Amino acid sequence: MTGKSMRVAGSDVWLTEIGTGSPVLYLHGIPDLHGIEAEPMAFHQALAESCRLIAPAHPGCAETTDDETLETMDDVVFHYLRVLDALDLGCCPIVGSGIGGWIAAEIAVRHPERVEKLALIGATGLKVPGHPIGDIFWYAQPDDGVRYDGLRDLLFAGPRSGAGLEMIPDAKDDIEREMLKYKVFRFASLIGFRPPYLHNPRLRSRLDRYTNPALVLWGERDSLVPRAHAEAYRDGFADAQLEIIAECGNSLVVEAPEHTAEFVAEFLTG
Numbered sequence: 001m002t003g004k005s006m007r008v009a010g011s012d013v014w015l016t017e018i019g020t021g022s023p024v025l026y027l028h029g030i031p032d033l034h035g036i037e038a039e040p041m042a043f044h045q046a047l048a049e050s051c052r053l054i055a056p057a058h059p060g061c062a063e064t065t066d067d068e069t070l071e072t073m074d075d076v077v078f079h080y081l082r083v084l085d086a087l088d089l090g091c092c093p094i095v096g097s098g099i100g101g102w103i104a105a106e107i108a109v110r111h112p113e114r115v116e117k118l119a120l121i122g123a124t125g126l127k128v129p130g131h132p133i134g135d136i137f138w139y140a141q142p143d144d145g146v147r148y149d150g151l152r153d154l155l156f157a158g159p160r161s162g163a164g165l166e167m168i169p170d171a172k173d174d175i176e177r178e179m180l181k182y183k184v185f186r187f188a189s190l191i192g193f194r195p196p197y198l199h200n201p202r203l204r205s206r207l208d209r210y211t212n213p214a215l216v217l218w219g220e221r222d223s224l225v226p227r228a229h230a231e232a233y234r235d236g237f238a239d240a241q242l243e244i245i246a247e248c249g250n251s252l253v254v255e256a257p258e259h260t261a262e263f264v265a266e267f268l269t270g
Contacts, residue, residue, distance in 0.1 A: 002039050005063060006056075008079075008086045014063035015056040016040055019048025023089055024268060026055040027080075028184075029098025029122070030136075031155055031167045031251045034062040035184040036177055043253040046261035047095075050269055056083055058100075060190075061183045073191050073200055077106050084114060093268050097121040097253050099188050105203065105233070108210040119215040119264050120233060122250040124198045124225055131228040133198045140185050146171050154224040157249040167254055207236030214240035215267040217260060219248035241267075 003016040016033060018040055026044070028034045033044055034057035040048070047053055059079060060066035070076065080103065084092070093116045096104030101123025108115040124133055139150035147170045149159035156164030172178060192198035214237040218230035227244075234242040243263055248255040 003063070006086060009082050011059075011065040011067065012063065013056050013065070013083055013086075014061075015054060016044075017052065017054050018044065019051055019053045021051050023087070023092050024051045024053055025084070025087075025089065025092055025094045026053055027094065027096040027100030027103050028055060028058070028061075029096075029100050029251070029253070030181075030184050030188065031254050032097055032100070034058070034180070036167060036181050038062070038176060038180060041253065041257060043257035043261050046258050047264055050265040051093075054087060054089075056080075058103075058184070058187045060187050062180060070190055073103070073106050076103055076191060077110055080107055081111065081114070090114070091116050093117040093119070095119040095121070095264055095268075096123060098250065099124055099192065099198070101125065102198070102200075105207070105210075106200065108214075109203065109206040110209075112210045112212065115210065115212060117213050117215075117268055118210065118237075119217065119267055121217045121252050121260065121264075122219060122222060122225055123216075123229075123233065124192065125200060126204045126229050126232050127196065127199045127201045128204070128226070128228045128232050131226040133226075133229070134224045136198070136224060137185070137189060137193055142170070155249060155251050157219070157221045157247060157255060161249070161255070163251070163255045164249075167251070204232055204236055207233065208238060211238040213267070215264065216240055216242045217252055217263055218242065218244050219250055219252055219255070220244050220246045221248060222250045224250040
């Protein structure tokens with residue numbers, strides 16, 4: 001497992017750091033580095049060609065210490081403020097995928113002075129009436145004890161997506177990946193399983209507090225987070241652009257790694 005442990009407020013935070021140049025904080029999703037993969041993926045490698053990518057694992061994920069006191073998104077934001085302090089990052093770009101995008105957006109609206117630029121990739125976090133986020137926890141267990149078609153359908157461009165089958169195969173994966181998956185789902189459930197489901201009903205009305213540039217990336221075939229959420233993020237920020245990537249679902253970092261990294265890199269350096 002590539003990475004190192006950093007002591008933050010009495011706890012260990014596991015992080016992977018690759019690339020050189022200006023620092024960028026990356027907050028992961030579920031089918032992602034620290035979510036299911038232990039090593040940097042093609043997306044991270046491509047993005048790190050233009051920056052120093054710093055990717056911590058969320059509390060309880062990978063080798064980061066579990067925080068039994070964590071109950072709300074506010075607790076997660078406070079955790080990451082401490083991580084930023086420990087890394088001596090006063091203000092830096094933040095990129096987040098899936099639930100990591102939700103966390104990034106929450107940091108940006110609460111502490112806009114800490115976020116130079118914000119890139120959200122298939123982010124959860126908003127409540128958009130008439131367009132609910134899919135119930136990912138319902139499909140966290142195999143459909144018939146073996147197949148993960150339902151889970152792949154939410155996270156990828158379809159239940160038999162090649163990228164989805166590789167990332168979340170039917171039946172049991174090797175023990176290390178199964179443990180990573182268990183940990184990231186457990187973390188996601190702490191902040192998103194209890195109502196309100198995978199969102200903060202107040203977040204949408206607070207997006208105007210973040211006025212620096214924002215990039216919203218979405219998959220054309222996202223079945224987990226409807227496109228209306230992408231448009232709500234775009235319209236809620238003062239300076240945001242929305243890009244839709246064709247033939248992809250929610251997991252753009254898996255299904256279109258180079259293309260997604262190119263969009264993000266151009267945004268960060270442009």
